[in-house]
Amino acid sequence: MTIKAMGYAAQHSFSRLKPMAFEREEAGPGEVEIEVLYCGVCHSDIHQCENDWANTVYPCMPGHEVIGRVTRIGAGVTAHAIGDLVGVGCMIDSCRSCEPCHAHEEQYCEGPNSWLATYNGPMVPAAQAPDGGNMYGRDNTFGGYSNVVVVKQDFVLKIPTSLPIEAAAPILCAGVTTFSPMKYWGVKAGDTVGVVGFGGLGDMALKIAKALGAEVTIFTTTEEKVGEAQKLGAIGVLESDSDTLKSLERKFDFILSTVPEKHKSDPFIPLLKRDGTFVAVGEIGPMPGYNNQEVVMHRRVLSGSLIGSIAETQEILDFCAEKGIFPDVEVIAIQDVNKAYKKVKSGDVRFRYVIDMASLKQEMADA
Known part of the structure; x- marks a missing residue:
């Protein structure tokens, strides 16, 4: 039937x-x-x-x-x-x-x-x-x-x-796509978490990470979204602000990229602490290359996660x-x-x- x-x-x-x-x-x-x-x-x-x-x-x-x-x-x-x-x-x-x-x-x-x-x-x-x-x-x-x-x-x-x-x-x-890698890599209270992109995925990533007790920074290309991130209790940073990015080197335990298009990971790898992890969940197609020296010198991890x-x-x-x-x-x-x-x-x-x-x-x- x-x-x-x-x-x-x-x-x-x-x-x-x-x-x-x-x-x-x-x-x-x-x-x-x-x-x-x-x-x-x-x-x-x-x-x-x-x-x-x-x-x-x-x-x-x-x-x-x-x-x-x-x-x-x-x-x-x-x-x-x-x-x-x-x-x-x-x-x-x-x-x-x-x-x-x-x-x-x-x-x-x-x-x-x-x-x-x-x-x-x-x-x-x-x-x-x-x-x-x-x-x-x-x-x-x-x-x-x-x-x-x-x-x-x-x-x-x-x-x-x-x-x-x-x-x-x-x-x-959006909820489980951002939660699954946080759970796998053990995001917890007191961790510093970066979220690249502030659309539907980024919004949920911020809220989940905050609820887990992490300190959250949003990286966005849109100035208006910096203010929106701050309203939700996060730090907002423009990706074009090279001075601020420089000041954040080796500050993050975990960075989650929610950008649904091809984009560079290079600007964010130096922001990871030793043994820090960068996970891309937004783009599932080919991504641009990266400087592996920034990875190996601090035993950083680049990874992905699917839903x-x-x-x-x-x-x-x-x-x-x-x-x-x-x-x-x-x-x-x-x-x-x-x-x-x-x-x-x-x-x-x-x-x-x-x-x-x-x-x-x-x-x-x-x-």
Whole structure:
């Protein structure tokens, strides 16, 4: 049995997102059907729609910051019940048999197709798989810019009731993407943490690091954002301020780059203490080279981190609820998503756009 569904999708790299009717399979054994209430807009949605990573499967229906209510459960579902407020992040399945999956780090799944993304299909498509197959049986998946999603129960998150429902959406991506490396590298009270970039990811990185007890400095190219960082209890520094950067050499335990575009790491490596760590989470494509002397002379570490596990996603949702922290958001109608994309691409947006799916429901009713 199938469900008639509606969403917004891009048909080509050069096209705008437009309404698209499609069908989803009803919830089968171990699966949960969710009415989408809100969905965050991530910069990677734009990269994917525009095929910036040369791997987009069209039509591309983005959305991996999904908040909704369970409307139906399949046989054997015990983790969720009809009416539950739940979330779906970047992943909806993994191979479940490789070493990372057994270690509950599904985001690093080493199965033949890696993990199954909430949209755009498996991370390793059949054409690139060792055996030329697709263990998930789907070359494409449609995300949360839609009225309904169907997901396996163990990839569905519980949303704490104390979180504002619309603000919970970006935690499923921006929240866990910044929290996971902080947890792995042991960011703690008293540490000095730098955050490069102050968009949606940078906003959450600042708030999480502050909640962990760290002293936070924001590095930004925008003068207005220096003041915004200060309002949130951080130090704001312009990346062009060479004198200030010089004064901060060997001051930081941990620096997290949230910039979603190709950028240089060189200006920030000297700012790390001995054994300090620089982690890039915003850009997943090629990055410019760096001066390795600055690394080896102080045993510094350059690394990367990919989103976060299902367990870490639940952990950061609960942490944000406990600490009363959540992203700054602007709620929009889905009909305004193309305008939102333009503003995000301009780099002027610090908050996170979140789509109110009641606007899609109304559009479907009017059709």
